[in-house]
Amino acid sequence: MAEPVPILLAGDHFVLNRLLADALLAGAVRAAWDARELELPWPHEPFRAIAEVDEASGSEDALIDALQGVRVCLTQMAPLTRRVLESCPDLKLFAVSRGGPVNANLEAATQHGVTVTYAPGRNAVSTAEHTLGLMLTAMRRVSDSHHGVLQGLWKSDLYAYDATGLQIHGNTVGLVGAGAVGSHLAAVLVAMGATVLVHDPFVDPATLPPGVVVTPLPELLARSQVVSLHARLTPETRGLIGAAELALMPGGSVLVNCARGGLLDYTALAAALREGHLFAAGLDVYDIEPLPAEHPIRDAPHVVLTPHLAGATKDVAQRAAAMVANEATRWLRGAEPAHCANPEVLENRPTTTDPH
Known part of the structure; x- marks a missing residue:
């Protein structure tokens, strides 16, 4: 069996890392992933613009450290900036569990060959x-x-x-x-x-x-x-x-x-x-x-x-986790992403097969 794929679960206090982990393991064999975790402070700290991306949480430095050697990242708020992409050459999939991946620099991601997915209709x-x-x-x-x-x-x-x-x-x-x-x-x-x-x-x-x-x-x-x-x-x-x-x-x-x-x-x-x-x-x-x-x-x-809470239910957090975990499973099997935010990156992607 191939070595487990390094994956970062960069959850927060809404889309929890444990929800991401549970959803991930429901879609693939347990041994497929080498899961690491980074907890972001949202919503206990408001999201903000980080470098050139909007509505992000955490910091570029913390994400860069956590992404070393990582090929897949599941997150809601982590900032995928040009600096992060330049510092994390192993990254191939950045799956964002929200309806619009405004926390990801799509142009830079495409230039670096990173597929960015999102979760339309989650809430x-x-x-x-x-x-x-x-x-x-x-x-x-x-x-x-x-x-x-x-x-x-x-x-x-x-x-x-x-x-x-x-x-x-x-x-x-x-x-x-x-x-x-x-x-x-x-x-x-x-x-x-x-x-x-x-x-x-x-x-x-x-x-x-x-x-x-x-x-x-x-x-x-x-x-x-x-x-x-x-x-x-x-x-x-x-x-x-x-x-x-x-x-x-x-x-x-x-x-x-x-x-x-x-x-x-x-x-x-x-x-x-x-x-x-x-x-x-x-x-x-x-x-x-x-x-x-x-x-x-x-x-x-x-x-x-009400303070921008229309999407704040446990059901939404669970669905969001399931949607990004599904993207990770599809990537693992060499399938097309379900919801790709930068489809141009797929045109230059080599044909792959399930690494497992």
């Missing part, structure tokens, strides 16, 4: 469920009522017609973006009795649940009692929902954002809430994170805030 169900929770909480002003009861209030006047909220059944919900999260949420909302509109220039209507209607954005905004954002943040979608778009929404409607903060003008949203044009909002992402003390949304009424 789609979790994010869709969190969105639904925020949506319901905002629509019924659950947070406001909760704090009132804690303060000793029993506000039966909230049964007054003008103070009551909305329900999903029988109302129209507009989803801006119909990827893995949006399409899953659409199916749930249809099952709950909502009319569901979708705006997504790239969606194939045939892939959507029956009854979901694809519409232009202005029409979606004008017709929806609830609007939920699920688009990717690109130069084209940055600032997609501003004051003009919020003004198109019906009076008394609700906005939810569990996608990316850059999609939304939060100053305009705060104004729409203060003026009473919008009934409420539910937010998990922001234009600035962590949310500054002076941020205008903090003082806006009827807003439910």
Whole structure:
């Protein structure tokens, strides 16, 4: 039998090294890997830009030391920078357990012959469920009522017609973006009795649940009692929902954002809430994170805030570990990666066979 392949498990306090190890051993014979470990500090320490990559954890020096002689690395947050690549010539596969490998320099990885993989859809169900929770909480002003009861209030006047909220059944919900999260949420909302509109220039209507209607954005905004954002943040979608778009929404409607903060003008949203044009909002992402003390949304009424936690479930961590472990197993067997972020590197890769 061939010698075990050196592999680094560079987990953190969410995608744990023990989850990576368990997932790895479920996909290959135990003797196939010589596993080493590096624990990164996220989320106990916020991720940050490291050299030329974003949203990374740990340090280049620690990763370089841990990668000596290593051919495969499984991680969520480790910084794959040009300096790391230049210092770790044995590395062949860098498997990132997140939907976008922003912590990896893909151009440099390709130049060094390193395949980078990622884990699309790992948190789609979790994010869709969190969105639904925020949506319901905002629509019924659950947070406001909760704090009132804690303060000793029993506000039966909230049964007054003008103070009551909305329900999903029988109302129209507009989803801006119909990827893995949006399409899953659409199916749930249809099952709950909502009319569901979708705006997504790239969606194939045939892939959507029956009854979901694809519409232009202005029409979606004008017709929806609830609007939920699920688009990717690109130069084209940055600032997609501003004051003009919020003004198109019906009076008394609700906005939810569990996608990316850059999609939304939060100053305009705060104004729409203060003026009473919008009934409420539910937010998990922001234009600035962590949310500054002076941020205008903090003082806006009827807003439910969570700190970018839509993907924070044990199920997501386990699925993320399983997805990168699968990439390692595929590499071991000489198979194509399931989700390659730099496919150009595969064009120059020699044909391989299972080293075991």
